[in-house]
Amino acid sequence: xxxxxLIVNGNPVTGNVDPRTLLVQFLRENLGLTGTHVGCDTSQCxxxxxxxxxxxxxxxxxxxxxxxxxxxxxxxxxxxxxxxHPMQEAFREHHGLxxxxxxxxxxxxxxxxxxxxxxxxxxxxxxxxxEGNLCRCTGYHNIVESIAAGAKAMxxxx
Amino acid sequence: MYEFxxxxxxxxxxAANLLAKNEDAKLVAGGHTLIPVMKQRLxxxxxxxxxxxxxxxxxxxxxxxxxxxxxxxxxxxxxGSPIVGEAIPALAYLAGVIGDPAVRHRGTIGGSLANNDPxxxxxxxxLALGATIVxxxxxxxxxxFFAGLFxxxxxxxxxxxxxxxxxPKKAAYVKFRNQASRYALVGVFVARRPSDVGVAVxxxxxxxxxxxxxxxxxxxxxxxxxxxxxxxxxxxxLNADIHGSAEYxxxxxxxxxxxxVDAANGK
Ligand SMILES: Cc1cc2nc3c(=O)[nH]c(=O)nc-3n(C[C@H](O)[C@H](O)[C@H](O)COP(=O)(O)OP(=O)(O)OC[C@H]3O[C@@H](n4cnc5c(N)ncnc54)[C@H](O)[C@@H]3O)c2cc1C
Ligand code: FES
Ligand code: FES
Numbered sequence: 001x002x003x004x005x006l007i008v009n010g011n012p013v014t015g016n017v018d019p020r021t022l023l024v025q026f027l028r029e030n031l032g033l034t035g036t037h038v039g040c041d042t043s044q045c046x047x048x049x050x051x052x053x054x055x056x057x058x059x060x061x062x063x064x065x066x067x068x069x070x071x072x073x074x075x076x077x078x079x080x081x082x083x084x085h086p087m088q089e090a091f092r093e094h095h096g097l098x099x100x101x102x103x104x105x106x107x108x109x110x111x112x113x114x115x116x117x118x119x120x121x122x123x124x125x126x127x128x129x130x131e132g133n134l135c136r137c138t139g140y141h142n143i144v145e146s147i148a149a150g151a152k153a154m155x156x157x158x
Numbered sequence: 159m160y161e162f163x164x165x166x167x168x169x170x171x172x173a174a175n176l177l178a179k180n181e182d183a184k185l186v187a188g189g190h191t192l193i194p195v196m197k198q199r200l201x202x203x204x205x206x207x208x209x210x211x212x213x214x215x216x217x218x219x220x221x222x223x224x225x226x227x228x229x230x231x232x233x234x235x236x237x238g239s240p241i242v243g244e245a246i247p248a249l250a251y252l253a254g255v256i257g258d259p260a261v262r263h264r265g266t267i268g269g270s271l272a273n274n275d276p277x278x279x280x281x282x283x284x285l286a287l288g289a290t291i292v293x294x295x296x297x298x299x300x301x302x303f304f305a306g307l308f309x310x311x312x313x314x315x316x317x318x319x320x321x322x323x324x325x326p327k328k329a330a331y332v333k334f335r336n337q338a339s340r341y342a343l344v345g346v347f348v349a350r351r352p353s354d355v356g357v358a359v360x361x362x363x364x365x366x367x368x369x370x371x372x373x374x375x376x377x378x379x380x381x382x383x384x385x386x387x388x389x390x391x392x393x394x395x396l397n398a399d400i401h402g403s404a405e406y407x408x409x410x411x412x413x414x415x416x417x418x419v420d421a422a423n424g425k
Pocket of ligand 1: 043255256261268312
């Protein structure tokens, strides 16, 4: 077993884990944060994306022990109390989800994208950046619309 | 995934000692090749030696006329680096088309080279640019480093510390992606170096990355895509699978090489 301590959504967390534990398992099974999903478990789909020190990372392809001491944000950490994060609000407003399975990963990827490329995102850029996020329902169009609108809304709320 | 012991050394020497002491121990860098392989139980190292806390392994700097990139530097950091963008823009471009943004946040240049996947992007750049792979033991020319499918000259307790790239006059990379995996179905890196030309191909060779000397000779005489007209690569020794025949890959090499030369020439 290995001892780890990290910050998850602003809270210090410690754990004693088998080194095989994936970050996504640690979040879901040890911490009960089931908003982060496992779609493929083969690094393709992006349903498991969380932020590690602010950067989007596939938590199914990261061991919990590898992020010891780091700062993790999951989908549960985005909203401020009852007020949705502007990117979450944009997905609701623009119908950016159907079954919702891919949504946490889409939103975490989108927030990272805004950090890197700013608030004024054209559709082509958004589609390129969604390379690692798969959705089986929406056909992507409304996800792209949501991200473009969410990016703008984040500028206002910042 | 099978059980393993996890180690977190602070120096290259400690990491090398852990590798020497524990048979079948493996280094882990970004884990974006090794973890999927361990999940599939295709690898089961009893010890994992994590490089993420080892000092002096990441970072990008100019050293004289060469660009030096630390082994633990992520694809995202290479893609976004103003130093790389100024020195070898083709290399920054290449790093930016590896996988997807989340993969680029974890995957490292050292891990990619040590893995020598026959469809990986970096090996083509190293071979075409004449890079040197620096380890805790020695300096290896790219030519001697890559040794066939998923095979390199690295010894079991050898650690890549950095990679140095001599600056080319011009260079470009063109990647034709596999529609499913997004790895290179074929990728061609072309570099016009001060006294040489490098043309290296990934994705196509049954033995991994290789140079196309016939193209290089023609481009040495005249560095223009026209110089490649009428030349082709034999389909013998190229990969064939459900994604494309050997003949198709051979054809792509010619097309992509010409495009890369045009791109290097700013066309
Ligand atoms: C979804 C997905 C898409 C991808 N697409 C592409 C793509 O389009 N093109 C591409 O080129 N790659 C692609 N990759 C692979 C990616 O670039 C990997 O990150 C890379 O191949 C391995 O780097 P790593 O740091 O993750 O290495 P790890 O997985 O940690 O290690 C890989 C191997 O290298 C060894 N190793 C690591 N560091 C060192 C070192 N410093 N010295 C000696 N040995 C070392 C390890 O022991 C292991 O055997 C993709 C990966 C995924 C998951
Ligand atoms: S579950 Fe991690 S990428 Fe699909
Ligand atoms: S909304 Fe169902 S997978 Fe995207």
